[in-house]
Amino acid sequence: MPRNWPASCRSRRRSLLRRAAAALALGVLLWTPTPPAVAAERLQVVISDLTFHDVPATAHVGDTIEWVNKDILDHTATARNGSFDVRLPHGKSGRTVLTHAGKVAFYCRFHPNMTGEIDILP
Numbered sequence: 001m002p003r004n005w006p007a008s009c010r011s012r013r014r015s016l017l018r019r020a021a022a023a024l025a026l027g028v029l030l031w032t033p034t035p036p037a038v039a040a041e042r043l044q045v046v047i048s049d050l051t052f053h054d055v056p057a058t059a060h061v062g063d064t065i066e067w068v069n070k071d072i073l074d075h076t077a078t079a080r081n082g083s084f085d086v087r088l089p090h091g092k093s094g095r096t097v098l099t100h101a102g103k104v105a106f107y108c109r110f111h112p113n114m115t116g117e118i119d120i121l122p
């Protein structure tokens with residue numbers, strides 16, 4: 001803008017610049033990075049020989065555990081904190097959707113020596 005423009009124009013320009021700076025500052029303040037979306041996974045735990053096999057050390061809220069009972073006996077996958085209790089007739093499978101974070105110990109109600117633990121992350 002030329003220096004010889006009327007003072008009202010220079011003032012208007014300064015005002016617009018101030019508003020643009022304020023809008024930019026507000027945008028920076030309001031902007032929060034969005035965490036990358038983690039796709040829910042399906043994890044499989046096979047039961048055979050009265051044992052939970054390949055129990056994942058960790059999982060995430062929203063993941064599904066598929067319990068596959070390959071034994072000739074019925075089992076359950078029962079959380080000690082009550083968050084799930086899946087009945088697993090012999091040769092059948094069942095599913096649990098993980099809804100709460102935290103370490104969950106689980107066992108079979110029919111064979112209490114069958115145990116496992118998963119750390120469920122948020």
Ligand SMILES: [Cu+2]
Pocket residue numbers: 074075076108109110111114
């Ligand atoms: Cu059992």
